[in-house]
Amino acid sequence: MIALTEVFHDSHNRLFRSPFGAVPCGQKIDLALEVNSVNQPEQVVLRLWKYGRQEEKIPMQLTEVREQRRLYRASIVAPERHGLLWYYFLVVEGGCTLYYGNNTRQWGGIGQLYDHEPPSYQITVYQPTAATPHWFKDAVMYQIFVDRFCNGYQEGKVLNPKQHCVIYPYWQATPRYGQDATGKTVCYDCFGGNLYGVMKKLPYLKELGITVIYLNPIFEASSNHKYDTGDYKKIDPMYGDNDLFRELCSKARDLGISIILDGVFSHTGSNSIYFNRDGNYPSVGAYQSKDSPYYEWYRFSEWPDKYDCWWGIDTLPNVNEDNPSYQEFIITGEDSVIKYWMKLGAKGWRLDVVDELPAAFVKKIRTTMKQMDPDSVLIGEVWEDASNKVSYGEMREYLLGEELDSVMNYPFRNIWLDFFLGRSDALATHHQLMKLYENYPREHFYSTMNLLGSHDVERVLTLLSGAPPADSLSREEQEVYEPTPEQLRVGLARLKLLSLIQMTFPGVPCIYYGDEVGLQGYKDPLNRRTYPWGQENQELLDWYKSIIALRHQHAALRTGQWIPVLVQGQLYGYIRKIAGGKDVFGRDQENGTVLVIINGALREQTNLSINIGNWCQGALVNPLMEGERYQVRDGFLHLSLGALDGKILIEEG
Structure with missing residues (x-):
């Protein structure tokens, strides 16, 4: 057995790894390992993988000796092609081998010794030209689920209601799931929020300190959430029309506010121009005829009733993003969806379920956007560490310079919720933050979309107030749940602290509509309650205004x-x-x-x-x-x- 008392490497310490964190292609990287042993090891080796496939074993050189402590060094050069490097160390003596690698939580920093192959350390290697728009790093975002934000008609008129939609009788009603004739859950319930309402509230958003509005889908669709796109070139009539969108972008721009759209390109609605299962459009859809120009967009196992769907939901048929006709329609054509809405004023896109879109598809979107507007922003829906996300067996390259400018930073949300709810202490919190800091290129670390809430998760105040787990309550119990006054006091105190972190941490803070005034609720549909106009928590709103103003006033809080x-x-x-x-x-x-x-x-x-x-x-x-x-x-x-x-x-x- 090797007579070792200590082996040490800390990827966060520049004595042991320099430079820190992600590096550009071609960058020299110095790595060191300290070995404390009675006998000098026969060999200390750096084991390196490029792109997870190409293995190298690099002998490390003894460079410093202090009594029994020996420092071994090796230098490598990051490849000219972007990707991920992985490494750990081998210490050999007397025919025995020990391994030093990442810690078991794979947080980076100080690792540990193993008697078997260990978890590796990661080095992210990105394109030297990789950059994200500086204006976006300075931004404060606001996410709006349009149906629930504001009805621009003072008398409460609902704009162009659809025959199948159920309109709630009053704005403050509790949203509930509905069912169709077959018993399937449907989202046809509507409150009447529209783009007139968004435009009407631009002064409010300006006063709050918002500089970017991210809109959940606004294109024509059957549902209230609009993720079942019916027509990519048309604003849903319940929200307004294309001219109104152009006007909204213009008025927002005059106030220093940019508009980002939600791009749902992995699937369409079954009730769409392109699929047209219900025959509601005059076009010939893929469901109606194999001669349809849209037929090759979809994957049928048995036409017309058996087809590939998003998560098996038959109202959301998946598309074949590699189809040239589909790519031309969405991205590359003269009047493609991407180009059409950017010409009307959109400053960027958030890509829904980006992990289900082929890498080449995402890269084409980015290329097209940057040709139109180099300062436009492309954001991806990613729920994990986006630097090493594996999707369908493929290591994604979101942050390496050819795809995304930003990702939804759900890890940020989860890390801090665990801290404030007592599930982790400051040290565990720090390790997890450092993992992101180490793995993300600096351009992306400072442009991540740092959210506390969204349309897909529970309201942050509900969680911070100590609400019971959702699976412990029935749907009816979730609807009526309210925290006690003491729970709410604690929740609000925590939210003030968490929002203070959000506004002072590297990245782009994003407020989910209503969080700034204390809106509560479990997951969909309860996290999509209407904005409580006239019933806001004014103290909390004043707090948000103050801390957002501080972010705008001090550059150190943005890019320091x-x-x-x-x-x-x-x-x-x-x-x-x-x-x-x-x-x-x-x-x-x-x-x-x-x-x-x-x-x-x-x-x-x-x-x-x-x-x-x-x-x-x-x-x-x-x-x-x-x-x-x-x-x-x-x-x-x-x-x-x-x-x-x-x-x-x-x-x-």
Whole structure:
């Protein structure tokens, strides 16, 4: 057996891996392993994989000896083709081999020793030209489910109601699932929100501090959610028309607000121009004839009634995205769907279920968008770490420079919910944040769509208030569930802290409509309640306005360095800093230092002494509390933090 007392590598420490994190193609990478042993190992080897297939074993050189501690080094050069590198270490002595690899949680950072092949460390290698639009990194987003946001007609008129739709009798009603004649769940219930309502509320969104609106699907469709597209070139008549969309984009742009559309391109509706199963369109759809121009868009096992569907839902027939006719219609044609709506004013797209779209399809969308507008934004729906997402057996390349500008950052949401609900402490939280920081190219880490809620998950306030798990309640119990006053107090306190993190963390914060005023609810349909106009939680709304304003006022909160400085129990803190007049992307920006500290504990007040002398030497003020001022003394900041309390402190210039 090898007489080892310690083997050590820390991928977050530049002594052991330099440079930190993702690297461009062609970048030199230095790796080191420290071995503490009585006898000098016969061999220390770096085992490297390129793209998960090409293996190399690289002997490491002994470069430093201190008593029994030996430091071994090796240098590699990132390939000229983007992809992922994976590595671990082998230590050989006396015919025995031990392995040092990533920790069992695969968080990166400090690894561990194994007697078998270990989990590997990841290095993301991206195109040197990879970049995301800078304006987007500075943005604050707002997601709108149009039917539930606002009806622009003051008298409550519902615009062009469909015969099959059920209209709720009043705006504050509880949304419920419906069923068709066969007992299948349908989403034909509507409240009457429309694009007139979005346009009417532009001043509200401007005052809130919003600079990007992401609209859930707005094209003609049978359902209220519009993910069953009926006509890609037409605004749903219940929402308005194409001219109204153009006007909305124009008026929003005048207020400094961009519009991003939801692109649902992996499937259409069965009741669409293209499939036309119910015969509601005058066109000849794929369901009606094999001679239809759309027939080859779909995959039939037995035409017409057996076809490939999205998750087996027969109202959502999947399309063949590799079909040239479909690609021309959606992407490449002179009047393609992508081009048509961008000409009318859309600034970008969010791709629904992007993991179900072929990589070549996504790349063509990006190429087409950037040709039309280099500053346009392409966002993907990804629920996991997007740097190493495997879909249908294929390692996706979302963040490597040829596909997405941004992804929906569900990991961010999950990490912080676990922290505030006591399911993980600050150290576990930090490890998971560092994993994303290490794996994502910096351009993408600062442009991720940092969401707390969406149309697919429970309302964040419901969870933060300690609601019972959804599977422990019936649908009827979920509808009527309300937290106790104490639970709601705790939930609101947590939401203030979590939203403070959201607005001060690298990435683009996205507010799901109504979260800023305390809307609650379990998953669909209860997370799609109407915006409570006239019944807002004004204190919470004022809080959101204040912290969004701070983000806009201080460049450090948008593209400054991110420096964790406090990781202890339920305490977490970090600095955002711009020094030397340049942000992390080399852009000219005003210098600034901001400290954010959070106490997620329910009851414990704590006295803190935080060593921040390397980044701040002067006085710090709390912009949200007049007269609150602290002095850094001998490099340390001393302060008290109550339970469920947090502070944002800005260094006086």
